[in-house]
Amino acid sequence: MSGRGRYSGGAGRTALVGLLTGLSLICLYLAFLAPTGKLGVVALAGIFPAGAVVSAGLGAGFFSYAATGILGLLLIPSKSVALLYLIFFGLWPMMKSLLERMPSRVLEWVCKLAVCNLALVVLWFGLKALFLPFLPAALSQTWMVFGAGNLGFVLYDVGFSKLIAFYTARVDRVLRKNR
Template identity: 65%
Template sequence: MGGRYGKGAGRVALAGVLTALSLVILYLASMAPTGRLGVVALAGLVPAAAVVSGGLPAGFFCYAATGILGFLLSPMKENALLYLIFFGLYPMLKCLIERLRKLPLEWACKLAVFNLALTVFWFTLRAVLLAGLPAFMEQLWALYLVGNVVFVIYDYGFSKLISFYVQRIDKAVRKA
């Protein structure tokens, strides 16, 4: 997946613009009174657009630049950490994992990535992670069970959004 833009200035410009968009969304997550996790997840969709239009290097650039700048500029460092540990990195990992073309192996890898990220969240952001969860989710087994179900739904929806981007947005931009 080389992306729309070849090597050079076009790819860097695309990654820079998408980084700015992702950073703005990540910053808005700190101002959202509720639904911060959803807004951070929305910021994590932008590197997927970078991967589709500019290739994996553009996606990794968008992820790294947004993560670093978000950590430096965001008033809520937890949001930047959520982005760095999972939401920003997942689009590139998803692209690499789906190249395996073996569905059971792909799901095993995706679930392993999610569970690793959830474990890191548990140990680093427990107070933030548990703040919006029902009391029964404080049990670790319930957190992993419900988390994995939600992740499968997230991955399915994420795939649909990428497909929409490829069919409608990227295609329209290429014609312009």
């Protein structure tokens, strides 16, 4: 993910970022409504800022993330859904874009895992009561949360890269043609 967008300014960029922000917010609301799979739906909400980064640049991604997070805190009854988005899933596309610019893949993955573990620390130790409903009962031990969290993160990041490649090849290509 390059972070250098195709839309450098103007109404097209504003409309695209607004649309992606709205889609993220809809996902957050669906996560609130979902009886199960809340974590997956919040993760889905984090895909849209990645589209903003690819199509309109890193600043647009941060704007989409911030707008979705603030509106999520204001409009969605379950604050845990909005906080999960703000602490990790919404922020990850921009962090990924920045970390993937590193010259070494080893250093890149060390930093990615550090970001993941920092988010886990905040979620587990700072906001544990809010996020226990998201976790399966088997993850009652701290070491299990961090082990499963790191494994899940690696799988999530690899899958996220594939989704970004799909977006770039299919969606962003169409957006560039229609500019």
